[in-house]
Amino acid sequence: MNKIKRIYDILYKNYGPQGWWPLTERYKFIPEHKGKKPSTRQRKFEIIIGAILTQNTAWKNVEKALVELNKRKLLDVNKLKSLPAKKLGEIIRSSGYYNQKAKKIKAMIKFLESKKPVTRENLLSIWGVGPETADSILLYAYEQPFFVIDAYTKRIFTRIGLAHKKNLYNELQEMFHKNLRKDVKVFKEYHALLVEHAKRYCRTKPLCKKCILKKFCAKK
Numbered sequence: 001m002n003k004i005k006r007i008y009d010i011l012y013k014n015y016g017p018q019g020w021w022p023l024t025e026r027y028k029f030i031p032e033h034k035g036k037k038p039s040t041r042q043r044k045f046e047i048i049i050g051a052i053l054t055q056n057t058a059w060k061n062v063e064k065a066l067v068e069l070n071k072r073k074l075l076d077v078n079k080l081k082s083l084p085a086k087k088l089g090e091i092i093r094s095s096g097y098y099n100q101k102a103k104k105i106k107a108m109i110k111f112l113e114s115k116k117p118v119t120r121e122n123l124l125s126i127w128g129v130g131p132e133t134a135d136s137i138l139l140y141a142y143e144q145p146f147f148v149i150d151a152y153t154k155r156i157f158t159r160i161g162l163a164h165k166k167n168l169y170n171e172l173q174e175m176f177h178k179n180l181r182k183d184v185k186v187f188k189e190y191h192a193l194l195v196e197h198a199k200r201y202c203r204t205k206p207l208c209k210k211c212i213l214k215k216f217c218a219k220k
């Protein structure tokens, strides 16, 4: 078995299924969501908004912005479409770079309204959408097998010795695509498990002594 797959198995065995993407319905602190499931369209839209909001910020800040949007019943294409960008920026303030992100959300809504197919190429042509955002949307909202590379993935695999700091996004993604079966479920879990691993052990200052991946790691 290859190392990429073995690392996945170890992470999964130790941390269990992460069940991403985290949706507001699962935020325990929103009691009105208990037992209710939003429609697929709503879920997709929330994931798309979350993927933009999470750019350059921690998820806890995104969660606050999503909660604010949800409180105002704004997690809806039509409602956000008619909301002025400045007002939207104020509501999503907690996610940082809020004015820019409000404009990005507006650009995304324009794209969704255009009814163009949601392909990687088309997503990348939207202002403010880079590869990580595009792949997060494709994988988590549209269930297409695109592996998401983020700073944590790069950090962990560089330290382990399977990647290099200079590797480009596409090169790292290719490594996962070549070494894993194109399985949406695995791609979703693997990305989430890497985020979990970076929080638990492979932090800025890594906790290598107790790390569950240390036998694979060049840095330990």
Ligand code: SF4
Pocket (backbone or CB within 6 Å): 156, 159, 160, 201, 202, 203, 206, 207, 208, 209, 211, 212, 213, 214, 217, 218, 219, 220
């Ligand atoms: S051994 Fe250390 S550097 Fe390697 S993956 Fe674990 S925490 Fe990260």
